[in-house]
Amino acid sequence: MAKELETLRSEIEVIDHEILELLNKRATVVQEIGKLKEMQGVKRFDPVRERKLLNIIAEHNKGPFETSTLQYIFKQIFKASLELQEDDNRKALLVSRKKKPENTIVDVKGVAIGTGEQHFVMGPCAVESYDQVKQVAQAMKAQGLKLMRGGAFKPRTSPYDFQGLGMEGLRILRQVADEENLAIISEILNPNDLEEALNYVDVVQIGARNMQNFELLKEAGKINKPILLKRGLAATIEEFMYAAEYILAQGNDQIILCERGIRTYERATRNTLDISAVPILKKETHLPVMVDVTHSTGRRDLLIPAAKAALAIGADGVMAEVHPDPAVALSDSAQQMNIPQFNEFLEEVRKHAVVHA
Numbered sequence: 607m608a609k610e611l612e613t614l615r616s617e618i619e620v621i622d623h624e625i626l627e628l629l630n631k632r633a634t635v636v637q638e639i640g641k642l643k644e645m646q647g648v649k650r651f652d653p654v655r656e657r658k659l660l661n662i663i664a665e666h667n668k669g670p671f672e673t674s675t676l677q678y679i680f681k682q683i684f685k686a687s688l689e690l691q692e693d694d695n696r697k698a699l700l701v702s703r704k705k706k707p708e709n710t711i712v713d714v715k716g717v718a719i720g721t722g723e724q725h726f727v728m729g730p731c732a733v734e735s736y737d738q739v740k741q742v743a744q745a746m747k748a749q750g751l752k753l754m755r756g757g758a759f760k761p762r763t764s765p766y767d768f769q770g771l772g773m774e775g776l777r778i779l780r781q782v783a784d785e786e787n788l789a790i791i792s793e794i795l796n797p798n799d800l801e802e803a804l805n806y807v808d809v810v811q812i813g814a815r816n817m818q819n820f821e822l823l824k825e826a827g828k829i830n831k832p833i834l835l836k837r838g839l840a841a842t843i844e845e846f847m848y849a850a851e852y853i854l855a856q857g858n859d860q861i862i863l864c865e866r867g868i869r870t871y872e873r874a875t876r877n878t879l880d881i882s883a884v885p886i887l888k889k890e891t892h893l894p895v896m897v898d899v900t901h902s903t904g905r906r907d908l909l910i911p912a913a914k915a916a917l918a919i920g921a922d923g924v925m926a927e928v929h930p931d932p933a934v935a936l937s938d939s940a941q942q943m944n945i946p947q948f949n950e951f952l953e954e955v956r957k958h959a960v961v962h963a
């Protein structure tokens with residue numbers, strides 16, 4: 607009896623081997639079909655084709671398996687085949703590590719981002735005046751920081767809220783940056799403003815609300831300055847990667863991704879900081895990844911722990927907002943740090959950062 611069981615089991619192993627080879631043989635044909643569909647711009651999922659295949663199985667089934675059982679198994683094979691075709695497609699993304707295994711280093715006026723060294727991007731939410739920007743810039747310079755953010759074009763939820771100083775705000779940023787030897791990161795909302803803005807900014811930010819503004823992404827892909835792309839409020843990581851792909855597909859590979867929290871049911875923070883997005887993006891793409899602790903938490907008391915988490919999980923940088931007098935700020939007054947808080951933040955958080963001596 608024992609002998610018979612063994613013989614039958616080895617028979618099974620041979621059959622499994624054949625099934626395995628056949629499944630993979632089928633999978634390579636599926637991949638070929640996937641490539642053809644990609645070229646023809648045809649949808650991968652084809653229910654009419656799947657129905658035909660299931661009917662053929664019903665016609666030829668001699669048992670002992672029930673037709674419904676076999677159809678279920680084959681449906682699983684179709685599903686896995688579709689996933690395989692999607693994986694093939696993702697492999698082709700220019701932002702993916704599969705396409706380019708080594709890190710992309712983004713050069714911002716001599717500051718190399720993406721090397722493993724961790725950076726701080728600080729500055730006011732919105733540019734309000736020369737004096738306000740100057741005070742923040744001086745505090746940053748005293749701390750040895752080089753990357754200053756500041757909003758001139760503000761995408762506000764309400765049309766009645768402060769909309770920013772526009773080009774005048776960019777001119778203030780440039781003037782202060784030149785005086786203090788800083789680099790400027792500022793958001794542009796309208797593709798028509800890009801060209802003029804390039805006279806003033808060192809990095810163009812594309813904000814969360816514009817992450818899928820495809821015309822803006824395409825124009826950003828044509829310029830030769832770095833782009834800081836923020837994750838959309840309700841964007842999946844995949845959608846975020848596709849947004850970066852829009853930029854890269856136009857030729858600009860100088861892209862920094864920025865996780866800034868996503869909208870969830872949780873109301874204790876302004877958004878929910880999706881901290882695991884950082885290692886996922888680092889693994890899936892070759893682009894540097896930063897974390898905006900101000901917009902994700904919306905809470906001054908959470909800036910330090912959130913920044914530590916970002917550094918610990920491998921972010922290339924941390925963004926946070928600083929204002930000389932947050933109580934009177936024209937935007938985001940509850941979450942910006944004042945200058946003593948900024949100094950304290952850096953003192954605490956820098957202990958955890960990877961910075962070359």
Ligand SMILES: C=C(O[C@@H]1C=C(C(=O)O)C=C[C@H]1O)C(=O)O
Pocket residue numbers: 636639640650651652653655656659683684685687688
């Ligand atoms: C391989 C194809 O793509 C998908 C996978 C199928 C399969 O595994 O046989 C069938 C139809 C499509 O949903 C195809 O269209 O033939």
